[in-house]
Amino acid sequence: MRPLLVVLLLLLLPAANAIVINEIMYAPINTTLYTEWLEIYNNDSQNVDLTGWKIDGKSISGIIAADDYRIIAKNNLKFLEHFNVSCDVIKVAIVLTNSGKNIQLNDSEDKIIDAVFYNSSWGANGNNLNLTLSNYIFFYLFYYIFH
Template sequence: MQTAVKFFCGIFVSLACATSAFAGDVIINEIMYHPASTNVLEEWFELYNAGSNAVNLSGWKITKGVAFTFPANTVLVAGGYLVVAADGPTFVGKHPGVANFVAGWSGTLGHSLELSDNTGQVVNAVEFYGEGDWAARVLGAGGVPGALDHYGGLGWEWSAPHDGAGSSLELINPALPNTYAHNWGPSASLNGTPGRANSIAATNVAPLIAGIAHTPVLPAPTDVVTVSARIVDEHTNGLTVTIDYRVDGAASFTTAPMFDDGAHGDGVAGDGIYGAILPAQPNGTIVEFYLQARDAENNLRTYPHYDRRGTRVPGGAE
């Protein structure tokens, strides 16, 4: 019986959302789902109207995560923010001076939110976490290079300040889909920025990398392997995408370009999915790989993401 060739790279997926008319301009923009106090009454999230028209939210509902119906005459102006808080008095005590909020949901925030309009159509939805694509990897043992964890190895840990360390989870660029984890990050401001622009907001970010896949999932020794990923950026021109791979134990990585030309396992040319075809490997081989995407403004993103406090282990295997 043949032993499959194994490929390792961290893969985490977020949900897509439906949009319609001006309602589609209303997006989930900031989330405080795990306050440092662990008091669930301090939970809140924020909506942002990215369009140029006011949107009447009367009768809209939060249909996943918590239960809440927006009261009559709730209007979100163009470019405006609206906080939805678990508890009004608690929110005022924590964020005095923030007046643009509604409050009083039932339940507690988990790891998903879904916003629906007054006809029941889903307007925006997002899943969020404190690990995977929603966090950075840092070396264990306090991020000290060379230090050993309790397993006797270097080890890696998830770093997510928005998950109980005092930050909120903020959308970076509202012009790009908020369904991609790489378009979110922990707030630079303690307790977040409810009711105003996000502290890490930017209009020119490194390309987002999502939907990483390799086929066949369990390749035989005679199989070449196609690695693909969706690349999202403010501009579709000037993108450079590469894959670095190595056989486990090799001293260095081999760099190969990825293409969106329809000829490298990437689907249809120009569809935003980039692909590369890696050579077949002998029986039982383990292959590590990581991806890099650079845009015309020289903004660079590496997948999996890592924190520069430690030494990078690009392949995603610990």
């Protein structure tokens, strides 16, 4: 039964999660110069309307084009002062604690689209590095089998 479940998850998961939380900067080295932020990525071939969506319980909006990114920053102007990005930056009063946190992305029907847990022991705590999602298909496979 487990091999069948693994095959089904491999087939379904990439299509099920078009929007993923892709990067997290939770502990910039200098909080007076930089801001906390996270990046979402649209892994789909269709644009997605974010109206009514929430990240960490806070409302977001806008349209994220197919195969495009959006930065969600506590202070979008401060972010743009220090980073030259080609995607839109959405201002949302997110709080990314330095010790760790579970972040949830919900669609307009309050369905969980993506969720990420990070912990300070993973690194990127106060050293101006960020956490980046890698190989998300295997992460979801692991999560759904063992959670």
